[in-house]
Every structure is written in C-alpha cells, then in structure tokens.
Amino acid sequence: MALIExxxxxxxxxxxxxxxxxxxxxxxNEVVAIIGPSGSGKSTLLRSLVHLETIDNGTITVxxxxxxxxxxxxxxxxxxxxxxxxGMVFQHFNLFPHLTVKQNLELAxxxxxxxxxxxxEKRSSALLEKVDxxxxxxxxxxxxxxGQKQRVAIARALMMNPEILLFDEPTSALDPELTGEVLKVMxxxxxxxxxxxxxxxxxxxxxxxxxxxxFMDKGEIIESDSPAQIFKNPKNERTKAFLGLLE
Amino acid sequence: MSFDYINMVLKPMLDGTKVTLLLFxxxxxxxxxxxxxxTLAVRSxxxxxxxxxxxxxxxxxxxxxxLQLLFIVFGLPLLPVIGDYLVLDRFxxxxxxxxxxxxxxxxxxxxxxxxxxDRGQYEAAQVLGFNKWQTMTRxxxxxxxxxxxxxxxxxxxxxxxxxSLLYAVAVPELLHYxxxxxxxxxxxxxxxxxxxxxxxxxxxxxxxxxxxxxxYQFE
Numbered sequence: 001m002a003l004i005e006x007x008x009x010x011x012x013x014x015x016x017x018x019x020x021x022x023x024x025x026x027x028x029n030e031v032v033a034i035i036g037p038s039g040s041g042k043s044t045l046l047r048s049l050v051h052l053e054t055i056d057n058g059t060i061t062v063x064x065x066x067x068x069x070x071x072x073x074x075x076x077x078x079x080x081x082x083x084x085x086x087g088m089v090f091q092h093f094n095l096f097p098h099l100t101v102k103q104n105l106e107l108a109x110x111x112x113x114x115x116x117x118x119x120x121e122k123r124s125s126a127l128l129e130k131v132d133x134x135x136x137x138x139x140x141x142x143x144x145x146x147g148q149k150q151r152v153a154i155a156r157a158l159m160m161n162p163e164i165l166l167f168d169e170p171t172s173a174l175d176p177e178l179t180g181e182v183l184k185v186m187x188x189x190x191x192x193x194x195x196x197x198x199x200x201x202x203x204x205x206x207x208x209x210x211x212x213x214x215f216m217d218k219g220e221i222i223e224s225d226s227p228a229q230i231f232k233n234p235k236n237e238r239t240k241a242f243l244g245l246l247e
Numbered sequence: 248m249s250f251d252y253i254n255m256v257l258k259p260m261l262d263g264t265k266v267t268l269l270l271f272x273x274x275x276x277x278x279x280x281x282x283x284x285x286t287l288a289v290r291s292x293x294x295x296x297x298x299x300x301x302x303x304x305x306x307x308x309x310x311x312x313x314l315q316l317l318f319i320v321f322g323l324p325l326l327p328v329i330g331d332y333l334v335l336d337r338f339x340x341x342x343x344x345x346x347x348x349x350x351x352x353x354x355x356x357x358x359x360x361x362x363x364x365d366r367g368q369y370e371a372a373q374v375l376g377f378n379k380w381q382t383m384t385r386x387x388x389x390x391x392x393x394x395x396x397x398x399x400x401x402x403x404x405x406x407x408x409x410x411s412l413l414y415a416v417a418v419p420e421l422l423h424y425x426x427x428x429x430x431x432x433x434x435x436x437x438x439x440x441x442x443x444x445x446x447x448x449x450x451x452x453x454x455x456x457x458x459x460x461x462x463y464q465f466e
Contacts, residue, residue, distance in 0.1 A: 088374040108375035108376060112376040113376075
C-alpha cells in the first residue's frame with residue numbers, strides 16, 4: 001500500500017477552486033517532485049498533507065490511517081498522530097529565532113516526545129554533523145546564512161524521526177550560490193531511502209533526484225511520470241509550454 | 248547654593264523618592280501581566296469580551312492619566328450609595344489608577360509584538376507537534392517579549408516621570424517635598440535637586456533596560 005494516498009482532494013478559497021479533484025500516491029522510499037507555475041496549487045497541496053490547510057472534500061490517507069476521509073477529518077488526537085509521521089521544511093525556514101541551533105533541534109523532541117536529554121544531545125549532534133553544521137550548534141539563526149538555516153531546518157525536522165519529509169520550495173528563498181549545499185543534503189536523504197515530497201522550481205534536482213515528477217497547473221495534476229518522460233517527452237501541451245518557458 | 252542647604256532638603260526628598268520608586272515598582276509588577284491578559288482578551292474569539300476590552304483600552308488611552316487619578320482618588324467617594332465604600336488610602340488608590348492606565352498601554356504594546364511574529368512560527372510549531380500552550384509559552388511569548396522590549400523600556404521611563412502626578416492627589420513623594428521646600432525657602436534649588444534625582448533614576452533604569460535588551464538579542 002502507498003505511504004500517502006490522496007483521492008479526489010478539493011479545496012477552494014471563497015469561490016476560487018485552488019485544488020480540483022486531486023488524486024495521487026506516494027510510495028514508501030519514493031522521492032516525488034511537484035513542479036508547476038506559481039499559483040498552480042502545489043504548495044497548498046503539500047500543506048494539506050500536514051493539516052496546515054483544511055481541505056473541503058476528498059480523502060488523505062497516510063500510512064494506512066485517514067487524516068481526512070471524504071471531507072471528514074479525524075479526531076484532533078488522531079490528526080496529531082498522523083501528521084507526526086511527516087516532517088516539513090519551509091521556504092522561509094521558520095527557525096525559532098530566540099533559540100540556538102541546538103535548541104531549535106532539541107525543543108520539539110524534548111517537549112512533545114519527552115525524550116531524555118542525553119539521547120537528545122547525541123542525536124542532535126549526529127544530525128548537525130550530517131548537515132555539516134556541527135560547529136554552529138550554539139549559534140543563533142540570525143548569525144547563519146540562508147543555506148545554513150535551511151540545513152538546520154532539515155535537521156530539526158529529522159529530529160522527530162518522520163517517515164516522510166515534505167519540502168515546500170526549500171531553495172526558493174536562497175541566493176543561487178547557496179542552493180547547492182541544501183540540495184546536496186536532500187540528495188543524501190534520498191540516497192538513504194527517505195520518502196520525500198518536494199515542491200520545487202529546481203528542475204535539475206527534479207531531473208536527477210526525483211523518482212517521479214508531478215506537473216501541476218491551475219489546481220490540477222496535468223502529468224505524473226518519471227523525470228525522463230516529463231523532461232524529454234512531455235505528453236501534455238501545458239507541460240511542454242511550462243518546460244519550454246523555463247529553458 | 249550651599250551644600251548644607253542641599254543636605255537639609257535632600258533628606259525629605261529622598262524619603263519622597265522612596266514613595267516614587269515604590270509606586271514605580273508596583274505599577275511595573277502589576278501592569279505588565281495585566282496588560283498581557285488584556286492583549287489575550289482583545290484577541291479572544293469571544294466577541295463581547297474583545298469588545299469590552301477594546302473600549303477599556305480606548306478610554307484609558309483617550310483620557311488624561313491625571314483625570315483618571317483624580318477620578319479614582321477624589322471622584323469615586325462622591326458616588327451616591329456606594330461612594331462610602333470606595334474611600335481608599337490615597338496611595339493605594341493612586342497605584343490602582345496607574346496600574347489600570349499603564350496596563351492599557353502595555354496591552355497595545357504586546358498586541359503589536361504579537362502581530363510582528365511571522366505566521367511561519369506557528370506553522371513550524373504545529374508541524375513539530377507542539378500543543379497550543381507549548382507554542383505560546385516556548386515559541387511566541389519569548390519573541391513577543393523581544394519585539395516589545397524597546398517600547399516597554401520607553402514606557403517605563405515615562406512612568407518614572409508620571410509618578411510626579413501623585414503631587415496632584417496629595418500623596419507626598421519626591422516632587423511634593425521639592426515644592427514644599429521651594430514654598431518655604433523661596434529658592435529654586437530644590438527643583439534642581441529633584442531634577443537630578445529623576446535623572447539618576449532614569450539613567451539607572453536605562454542602563455538596566457539596555458542590559459536586558461542585550462541579553463535578549465538572540466545573536
């Protein structure tokens with residue numbers, strides 16, 4: 001069974017349909033890139049998965065449990081359990097500016113999971129090592145570059161041991177020369193078989209790292225295929241137009 | 248201007264300074280938490296509460312503090328029937344007036360501080376699994392405090408000087424003793440002494456606040 005299963009998802013603001021009957025699945029260990037023009041609903045779709053957006057109708061199932069079934073949400077406690085399986089990395093990092101890097105990593109597992117501080121410390125230093133920021137553990141976010149902030153944000157999400165990592169345009173707020181270091185961390189995670197859903201404008205990343213690319217436009221999934229197919233041989237006119245515009 | 252004279256007027260004025268500082272401390276200690284509660288009430292989803300507190304803040308900020316003090320100290324006892332029960336000690340009544348007034352200002356300052364916090368902070372907290380209480384106490388409030396700090400500092404300097412309004416409700420404090428000495432001795436010196444004492448207090452306060460601000464720099 002797929003790890004994430006979305007069926008007939010509908011979401012509208014006022015009368016505007018932002019997401020129209022979206023259905024897709026994400027398999028365990030799969031890396032899915034969602035691409036498409038601004039305003040196509042890709043971020044809204046991603047945010048719906050962790051209940052940052054409330055959908056109007058449809059079903060979202062994560063690891064066998066329904067977050068929302070035919071438009072009816074699970075109980076708050078269940079919602080919490082289901083969304084806890086997912087970590088999220090935001091475009092603007094959303095690090096806690098009043099906490100050091102290390103505290104940013106350790107606060108959630110400490111408060112939410114009541115983990116012992118000894119374990120926490122081991123895991124946070126291991127993860128900072130992994131994102132190559134071991135030397136910045138005691139720095140405040142204000143002292144970090146954008147690329148460093150985003151790597152801290154990834155480590156912070158990993159501290160909660162998520163089964164799925166969601167990325168909402170993780171490199172869009174970065175200077176071009178800083179995107180590489182973040183994409184490298186993401187590529188490493190993909191190599192370790194982390195299940196990832198990535199909303200991105202980085203076509204190179206989608207091409208090289210993703211197992212599957214979903215192209216969205218105007219609230220619909222237009223095409224979903226392997227990167228090779230999407231980039232070399234798109235079937236739909238809108239996909240062609242979008243990729244043509246980019247080159 | 249002899250030192251003997253200054254020494255002579257200084258003694259009662261320093262006693263008055265104690266009253267000034269006591270009022271200052273009481274107002275800070277009570278009006279900051281009360282102001283924060285008012286902020287929460289304004290943001291409450293229960294509309295009547297939000298509306299009442301809005302009106303309260305409007306009245307407190309829209310009328311002179313002096314009028315409010317006169318109202319509480321001299322006005323309330325004049326009310327028919329219940330007036331007799333509202334004769335408070337003048338210092339206590341003045342404290343009450345100050346706290347009620349400053350709480351309204353602090354409420355607005357904190358509201359501004361909350362508005363300055365990015366939505367993304369709430370979203371990150373939600374995705375990481377924090378409950379509402381944890382989000383408020385561990386994520387939002389520390390940042391709100393940081394944003395509000397310079398304005399709170401400014402307001403507390405204003406408070407030091409506003410304590411002199413006690414003069415108008417006949418609570419003997421620093422300015423009262425200065426004025427008494429001027430009336431008695433026909434000299435301008437006590438005014439200078441009072442000014443220096445106020446300056447020393449605000450200087451010390453400024454230094455303390457700067458230190459607190461540096462501590463909460465998060466850099």
